[in-house]
Amino acid sequence: MVQKLRVVTTLILVSVTYVGAVAHSGATGIVKERMDYFKASSINLKKIRAHISNENYASIVPLANSIASWNAKMPEYFPAGSNKNPSEASPKIWSDFKGFTAAAQLNWEATISLAKAAKNGDRNAVINAFKATAASCKSCHKTYRLK
Numbered sequence: 001m002v003q004k005l006r007v008v009t010t011l012i013l014v015s016v017t018y019v020g021a022v023a024h025s026g027a028t029g030i031v032k033e034r035m036d037y038f039k040a041s042s043i044n045l046k047k048i049r050a051h052i053s054n055e056n057y058a059s060i061v062p063l064a065n066s067i068a069s070w071n072a073k074m075p076e077y078f079p080a081g082s083n084k085n086p087s088e089a090s091p092k093i094w095s096d097f098k099g100f101t102a103a104a105q106l107n108w109e110a111t112i113s114l115a116k117a118a119k120n121g122d123r124n125a126v127i128n129a130f131k132a133t134a135a136s137c138k139s140c141h142k143t144y145r146l147k
């Protein structure tokens with residue numbers, strides 16, 4: 001009985017470790033952490049789009065704030081030299097860290113506007129801020145992310 005329990009526990013541990021190891025094709029440490037934040041932002045953005053369709057503006061506020069709080073700390077998650085495989089971070093981030101920080105700031109401003117517009121239930125402002133948010137995700141990727 002005890003032995004059987006031990007086997008089960010080991011299996012659970014192994015499967016947890018395995019899932020951790022294969023996430024993001026082997027990314028670890030700070031690279032994996034930032035990838036997780038970006039993934040979460042991407043999921044939040046999709047949820048926001050659905051809430052816009054349903055005109056459920058109140059639900060947008062925490063999602064937009066969550067993206068904004070990631071933007072505010074994003075530059076700290078890019079220490080010099082942290083662009084080793086499988087990272088898609090461009091070396092441009094470190095040759096122009098000011099520009100990279102400004103791109104994060106732009107995305108932050110767009111998501112803060114989105115949260116405000118959603119709080120006011122202003123449909124047009126929500127749509128405009130959503131577009132600005134998506135555009136500022138894209139424009140940073142164009143310059144600072146390798147494809």
Ligand code: HEC
Nearest residue numbers: 035038039041042087088089103104107136137140144145
């Ligand atoms: C200031 C620049 C910048 C902004 C703004 C930005 N990103 Fe990124 N994003 C990056 C960089 C750089 C990477 C690559 C990170 C790496 O691989 O080390 C990345 C990676 C990603 C990834 C891939 C994560 C993975 O698992 O490999 C997703 C998804 C993503 N971003 C979504 C978004 C979304 C959605 C937004 C807007 C809400 C956004 N990003 C805003 C720079 C940015």
